[in-house]
Amino acid sequence: MALMKREEWEGLVRDVDWTLSYADDDAVFPEWQSGTGKIPRGAWSAWEESYKISYPEYVSVQAEKEAAAFAVKAALQRSTIFSSLDEGWKSCAKLHFGAVSLAEYTAFMAEARMARFGLAGPWRNMAVLGALDEIRHCQLSLFFAHEFVSKDPQYDWALKAFHTNDWAIVSARSLFDAMMVAGNVVDTAIQLPLVFETGFTNLQFVGLASDALASGDINFANMISSVQTDEARHAQQGGPTLELLMKHDPVRAQWIVDKMFWLSARVFAVLTGPAMDYYTPLDHRKQSYKEFMEEWIIGQFIRTLQDHGLKKPWYWDEFIEGLDIWHHSLHLGVWFWRQTVWWKPQAGVSKAERNWLNTKYPKWEDIYGPIWDQIIANVNCGNMQATRPDTVPWLCNACHLPLCTYTSSPDGKYRVRDFPLTHNNYTYHFCSKVCRQIWWEDRDMLHVRTIGERLLAGEIQPSDLSGVLQYMGLTPEVMGDDAYGYKWATDYRELLGPESSQPRPNSVGGGEGIPSEALSIPINAKFGDDFVMHVVVVNTSDTMAEVAQRVAYHSVGKRVRSQDRDMVVYYEGRAVADNESVSQVGIGPFQQIFVDYASDSRKGR
Known part of the structure; x- marks a missing residue:
């Protein structure tokens, strides 16, 4: 065989198979592993790869x-390319x-x-x-x-x-x-x-x-x-x-x-x-x-x-x-x-x-x-x-x-949405x-x-x-940071005005406090035109005004421009009164809310 050309023997050996005699085929090739499903067992003899190699x-x-x-x-090990x-x-x-x-x-x-x-x-x-x-x-x-x-x-x-x-x-x-x-x-x-x-x-x-x-x-x-x-x-x-x-x-x-x-x-x-x-x-x-x-x-x-x-x-x-x-x-x-x-x-x-x-x-x-x-x-x-x-x-x-x-x-706008599904009394997002x-x-x-x-x-x-x-296993020497040390931002320094040289505090306060463990629930929240939804912890006794502050704390002044306007909480597509509490509104763990500035709020954001 060693003296034969490959094309003379390859067709014979590439599909060598045998009929099992001392074990059931189903035991050797169980369905949960082989997955033949509706394909008849004999149909697999037609399987053929396009490129063959010995x-x-x-x-x-x-x-x-x-x-x-x-x-x-x-x-290259001795070079300075790196x-x-x-x-x-x-x-x-x-x-x-x-x-x-x-x-x-x-x-x-x-x-x-x-x-x-x-x-x-x-x-x-x-x-x-x-x-x-x-x-x-x-x-x-x-x-x-x-x-x-x-x-x-x-x-x-x-x-x-x-x-x-x-x-x-x-x-x-x-x-x-x-x-x-x-x-x-x-x-x-x-x-x-x-x-x-x-x-x-x-x-x-x-x-x-x-x-x-x-x-x-x-x-x-x-x-x-x-x-x-x-x-x-x-x-x-x-x-x-x-x-x-x-x-x-x-x-x-x-x-x-x-x-x-x-x-x-x-x-x-x-x-x-x-x-x-x-x-x-x-x-x-x-x-x-x-x-x-x-x-x-x-x-x-x-x-x-x-x-x-x-x-x-x-x-x-x-x-x-x-x-x-x-x-x-x-x-x-x-x-x-x-x-x-x-x-x-x-x-x-x-x-x-x-x-x-x-x-x-x-x-x-x-x-x-x-x-x-x-x-x-x-x-x-x-x-x-x-x-x-x-x-x-x-x-x-x-x-x-x-x-x-x-x-x-x-309306032509692009918005981030959540697509929840409740199954077995648990809400998935x-x-x-x-x-x-x-x-x-x-x-x-x-x-x-x-x-x-x-x-x-x-x-x-x-x-x-x-x-x-x-x-996650991340230590200080491994945690990511900006690749260029934020130098790219200097391109825009002249556009920000004289106040940009001084640090500005986050424009929304009141979000730092964590409610007591017994009364706290996690919710899925997004603010205005921010690009992402967050895990936000609120208290069941919080009013909607306080909930809005907690949600805004993670977006406003960080990725959304601060504005001197009231905020509105939306739950299940409707605006909720500022003085209603989380428990009164019926917001439960893992539920989704939207918060936005009042005059720019839109139903279903």
């Missing part, structure tokens, strides 16, 4: 790639290392499960090589990041991040666990290789490698390129699996693709959107995040849908609208809660950068300009406390990202109708509590922001 060929190719990757790394890299770009690398390194190991577990429970011999063989790929990717990411730990402890989070309860990791981990570990292998083959790798990471890695080269980070570009070529090969497991599922159970196929594309896009918006539109130095940006998504991700996804006879997801218009919104809101949230992440967020709103954003995103100035103007004013007048949070944002029970998604209203629908359909599998829920349940002590940071 194990000797695989080893030869991988050895060459390993040698090339480590040769470049060794050559010290010359832009801080914004370093944040891109730290974010990637922390969010992806151990996700690669989770992908190994997914590939290993497909190698064990896949119902076709060729699929199992392909998955074995995929498992080896993912181990390699994990090792590469950890090894390349480790070199910089002595220079910057934030790089240590390449290994540490997934062992913490940082909110960003909780979000990523909930996605990857659902995608790679929780489901059967048929679902996994569609969710991971097809939707996530073919639809997102393969193309994103190509762009990331290009951006790394443009930023001068040859080492990172070299590593990413080496990983991407593996992904492109083993990602093909999804296509043949989807073909069989579409033939026998198209409804299931459509649902798997729809839900995983949405959840992947949500996490992509926080992992990739800010990196492309805010962290990458302006001179090195080749296209915006929206342009990248439209040209590469959407085009690829639509072709996949058409090739397999799938329909566009029911939420398609909302997803397209989100390309103008999601990552800007999430970036603003990451920057304001920068102490809660392991990288240094670059604000990315200098005058030149702001002009670029307005060119790429025509709605940006109307939605985000006033919020950044208030932050800039606080920075330039030395009121740094007003640029940091005193509470935590309310997080979505499906994607675990902050409730900060602007959506269009009938969601950033969108789509997340709410996904959670409802898969509610028996989605049990990860948000950081806010853990805080309110007493798991986090002390029950304040310092306790949250400790719970």
Whole structure:
């Protein structure tokens, strides 16, 4: 056989299988793992990958790639490239290392499960090589990041991040666990290789490698390129699996693709959107995040849908609208809660950068300009406390990202909304109708509590922001801060007037007091045109005037301009009298309220 040409024997050995004689097929391939569902057992013999490779060929190719990757790394170890890299770009690398390194190991577990429970011999063989790929990717990411730990402890989070309860990791981990570990292998083959790798990471890695080269980070570009070529090969497991599922159970196929594309896009918006539109130095940006998504991700996804006879997801218009919104809101949230992440967020709103954003995103100035103007004013007048949070944002029970998604209203305004759902006497909160629908359909599998829920349940002590940071594993030397030390804000100093040189106190008082434990309840609250909803603790005896003060304390003078006007509380779409108490109005724990200035209040904000 060793003397035969590969094409003479490969067709025979690639799909070697056998009929079990001393064990039941159902015991070896249980339904809850194999997930064949409506696909007949015999139909799996038609499974065929488009690109075939033998194990000797695989080893030869991988050895060459390993040698090339480590040769470049060794050559650069003696250089001074790291010290010359832009801080914004370093944040891109730290974010990637922390969010992806151990996700690669989770992908190994997914590939290993497909190698064990896949119902076709060729699929199992392909998955074995995929498992080896993912181990390699994990090792590469950890090894390349480790070199910089002595220079910057934030790089240590390449290994540490997934062992913490940082909110960003909780979000990523909930996605990857659902995608790679929780489901059967048929679902996994569609969710991971097809939707996530073919639809997102393969193309994103190509762009990331290009951006790394443009930023001068040859080492990172070299590593990413080496990983991407593996992904492109083993990602093909999804296509043949989807073909069989579409033939026998198209409804299931459509649902798997729809839900995983949405959840992947949500996490992509926080992992990739800010990196492309805010962290990458302006001179090195080749296209915006929206342009990248439209040209590469959407085009690829639509072709996949058409090739397999799938329909566009029911939420398609909302997803397209989100390309103008999601990552800007999430970036603003990451920057304001920068102490809660392991990288240094670059604000990315200098005058030149702001002009670029307005060119790429025509709605940006109307939605985000006033919020950044208030932050800039606080920075330039030395009121740094007003640029940091005193509470935590309310997080979505499906994607675990902050409730900060602007959506269009009938009057043309964009507003942040909450989409609650009460189930078994418990109110869950969601950033969108789509997340709410996904959670409802898969509610028996989605049990990860948000950081806010853990805080309110007493798991986090002390029950304040310092306790949250400790719970997340963040120490002072690792906590994020502005990448450029706020120097970008000096662009705007001349616009603020003479009073800007003096610190200004927060314009709203009375929010500091915490009500007695016996009478306090947590609520979900948002003020005016602020971009995010907060966890706010109120007393059941508080009047609505006092509740308004407590809510405003976390927004007014921080991200919303202070105004000399009365405030109004809205509950269940109606304005509530100032002298009514929380208990009289009937506001309970986890309920949602809106607060706004009286003459600018709108029903249902």
